[in-house]
Amino acid sequence: MKIIVCAKQVPDTNEIKINPETGTLMRDGVPSILNPDDANALEMALEIKDNNPDTEITVISMGPPQAKVMLEECIALGADKCILISDRAVGGSDTWATSNAIAAAVRKLDGFDLIIAGRQAIDGDTAQVGPQTAEKLDIPQVTYVKEYKFSDDMKSVEVKRALEDGYQIIDVKLPCMLTAIKELNTPRYMTVDGIMRACDPNLEIKVWGAADIEVDLDKVGLKASPTNVFRSFTPKPKGKGVYIEGDTPKEKSQNLVTGLKAKHII
Amino acid sequence: MDFNPTKEQEMVRKMVRKFAETEIKPIAAEIDEQAIYPYATMKRAAELGLMGMPFPKKYGGSETDYISYVTAIEELSRVCGSHGVIVQTHCALCTWPILTYGTEEQKNKYLPDLCTGKKLGAFGLTEPNAGTDAAGQETTAVDMGDHWLINGTKIFISGGGIADVYVIMAMTDKSKGNRGITSFIIEKGTPGFYSPKHEKKMGIRGSIASELVFEDCKIPKENMLGKLGKGFKTAMTSLDVGRLGIAAQALGIAQGAFDETVEYMKNRKQFGKSLDKFQALAFEMANMYNQIEMSRLLLYKAADRRSQGLPSTLEAAQAKLACSETAMYVTTKAVQFHGGYGYIKDYPIERMMRDAKITEIYEGTSEVMKMVIAGSVFK
Missing domain, CATH: 2.40.110.10 (Butyryl-CoA Dehydrogenase, subunit A, domain 2)
Structure with a gap:
């Protein structure tokens, strides 16, 4: 089985600071990591490989050259190959442009049975690149996957899709795109042997430019991106919440109603 | 001379730190209190490849360099000195002498199970x-x-x-x-x-x-x-390797106690300000920071010499003396800066101070380290 995992290098924090003057993320001094949901996507691929040793896992990422460090960690975790799409021509891409580049890179590969992406990246939180890539490759997609079970012939997979108020069980034919959530699994640790493989001078992480993936230059990069960031800002923290006191549920609800009335909300 | 860690050394530190923080830190107090051998986490450590790091792939090892090896022991010991010494004893005092002095039959019989941690x-x-x-x-x-x-x-x-x-x-x-x-x-x-x-x-x-x-x-x-x-000779040369491991264990304990103390001092308030704002304490912390870094440099130098196959008996003794004395100094001060909280088992600091003491004793006492060093000075 051939699996492609989409991964992104992100700053290691949920409390990203924004430069108030430029409106851009302040990345200085913030260590970079493999995006947490993408780690779940890779873990799912590795589990499949544990059970089917002839599985080949290729991790694709798009980002600056230093994203190679994150891809080396993917190798140390057990991925077979990594490709980094890195080119000034794709810099500043929004989700639409990014998915154009990733879909183009996938087309350059020697086929696939399954693409797994993380639900969303902790820096942008859009959850769009996976689904958009699936659309552009014209394959079915299931997002928010928390459980999965392959058919005996490995030609389809039954997945449990988490929703806010429950779940769906969907049977989907391969090839398809799944996006992983953190409830799907617990990502493994790197191993010493994996690290040694990642440090092997013979291992080369392929860096592909726009020309290598043969993507239309008017479909990638900042200028081609339909999304314009109007303003980025740190929202003001909400005031401290009020704890409704009371010995019984009835008393608590009475106190709540009194409070709401006092504020003329009801 | 290059003071920057290699990619291998950096990745080993990251991996072991994550493993230690996630799996070992939560059980460290319990295994200390009850004096129980941590079978489950040691099995996990073996699966990750921590039991045969510097040994040949041919026998199930991973062929890391010795700085990566001591880094792993340092990171384990940063949260639990017991885990650090288990890995080091296994590697330096049993696997290493069999690899170095064993016949091909002995190596084939024992090393694959030792390097993969199937046997201790x-x-x-x-x-x-x-x-x-x-x-x-x-x-x-x-x-x-x-x-x-x-x-x-x-x-x-x-x-x-x-x-x-x-x-x-x-x-x-x-x-x-x-x-x-x-x-x-x-x-x-x-x-x-x-x-x-x-x-x-x-x-x-x-x-x-x-x-x-x-x-x-x-x-x-x-x-x-x-x-x-x-x-x-087998025993003495094995102990040379063991001294790197104990130095790493001591260094890890010192670093762990230091890191805990930094966090404690930032949060603990007395006389209306946090402890880090008291210059007498902050200056002592500066000294501790320096002692840790100086000890680390001696250890990595000794480990690097072993990786290169250069004589390292003197350097291992220097590293072990420095790291173990640093561990005692730093953990004792760490308890002091925690005050009463440092003396009770709600914080890991008192355990770290108790763990630190042995590093001045086993694999050759500090006095023996001084004999080795003085012997080199006055040869």
């Missing part, structure tokens, strides 16, 4: 009357023609009773002193070999230390390790 290794030199004066071995090995007969008692053996494979020193010819000592490989379960009692220790209580007793213990002729009469 231990080392037996110390006896009731042979501590620092290790040449005073009273355990005897008698050549009975078709087997060796071992009799005697070893004490304070790390991993005793838990480990599967033991490298044991015994006197084969008392008249020859040091040159009458020979080393042997003895397996757990050999009739006449048992470990009757676990020691009740001050620190590293998750690493079990036991007495080993040999009573007419018959072992096959092929279990002699190295040449007849060369056991003292």
Whole structure:
């Protein structure tokens, strides 16, 4: 089985600071990591490989050259190959442009049975690149996957899709795109042997430019991106919440109603 | 000279730190309190490849360099000194001598299981009357023609009773002193070999230390390790490797106590300000920070020399002396800066101080390290 995992290098924090003057993320001094949901996507691929040793896992990422460090960690975790799409021509891409580049890179590969992406990246939180890539490759997609079970012939997979108020069980034919959530699994640790493989001078992480993936230059990069960031800002923290006191549920609800009335909300 | 870690060393630190913080930190207090060997986390450590790092791939190792190896022990010890010493004893004092002095048959028989952590290794030199004066071995090995007969008692053996494979020193010819000592490989379960009692220790209580007793213990002729009469050399050269591991353990304990204290000082308020705003304390922390970094440089230098195959007996002794004294200094101050909280078991600091003390004693006391260093100065 051939699996492609989409991964992104992100700053290691949920409390990203924004430069108030430029409106851009302040990345200085913030260590970079493999995006947490993408780690779940890779873990799912590795589990499949544990059970089917002839599985080949290729991790694709798009980002600056230093994203190679994150891809080396993917190798140390057990991925077979990594490709980094890195080119000034794709810099500043929004989700639409990014998915154009990733879909183009996938087309350059020697086929696939399954693409797994993380639900969303902790820096942008859009959850769009996976689904958009699936659309552009014209394959079915299931997002928010928390459980999965392959058919005996490995030609389809039954997945449990988490929703806010429950779940769906969907049977989907391969090839398809799944996006992983953190409830799907617990990502493994790197191993010493994996690290040694990642440090092997013979291992080369392929860096592909726009020309290598043969993507239309008017479909990638900042200028081609339909999304314009109007303003980025740190929202003001909400005031401290009020704890409704009371010995019984009835008393608590009475106190709540009194409070709401006092504020003329009801 | 390059002071930057390699990609390999950096990734090893990141991986072991994550493993230690996630899996070991939550159980460190419990294994200390109850003095229980951490089977589950040691199994996980073995699966991650921490039991055979610097050894050849041919025998199941990973062929890392020695800085990566000491980095792993340092990171384990940063949260739990017991885990650090278990890995180091296994690697330096059992796997290393079998790799270095074993026959091809012995290497093929023991190393794959040791390097992958399927079996745990231990080392037996110390006896009731042979501590620092290790040449005073009273355990005897008698050549009975078709087997060796071992009799005697070893004490304070790390991993005793838990480990599967033991490298044991015994006197084969008392008249020859040091040159009458020979080393042997003895397996757990050999009739006449048992470990009757676990020691009740001050620190590293998750690493079990036991007495080993040999009573007419018959072992096959092929279990002699190295040449007849060369056991003292086997022990001393193994201890050179062991000193890197203990230095790393001490360094990790110091770093762990330091990191805890930094966080504590930022949050603890007295007289209306946090402790880090008191210059007397902050300046002492600056000293501790420096001592840790100086010790680390000595350790990495010694480890780098071993990776390169250069002599490192002196450098390992320097590193071990510096790191263990730093561990005692830093943990004692860390308890002091935690005040009453440092003295109770709600915080890990008192455990770290108890764990630190042994690093000045085993694998050669600080006094022995000074003998080695002074011997080099006045040669």
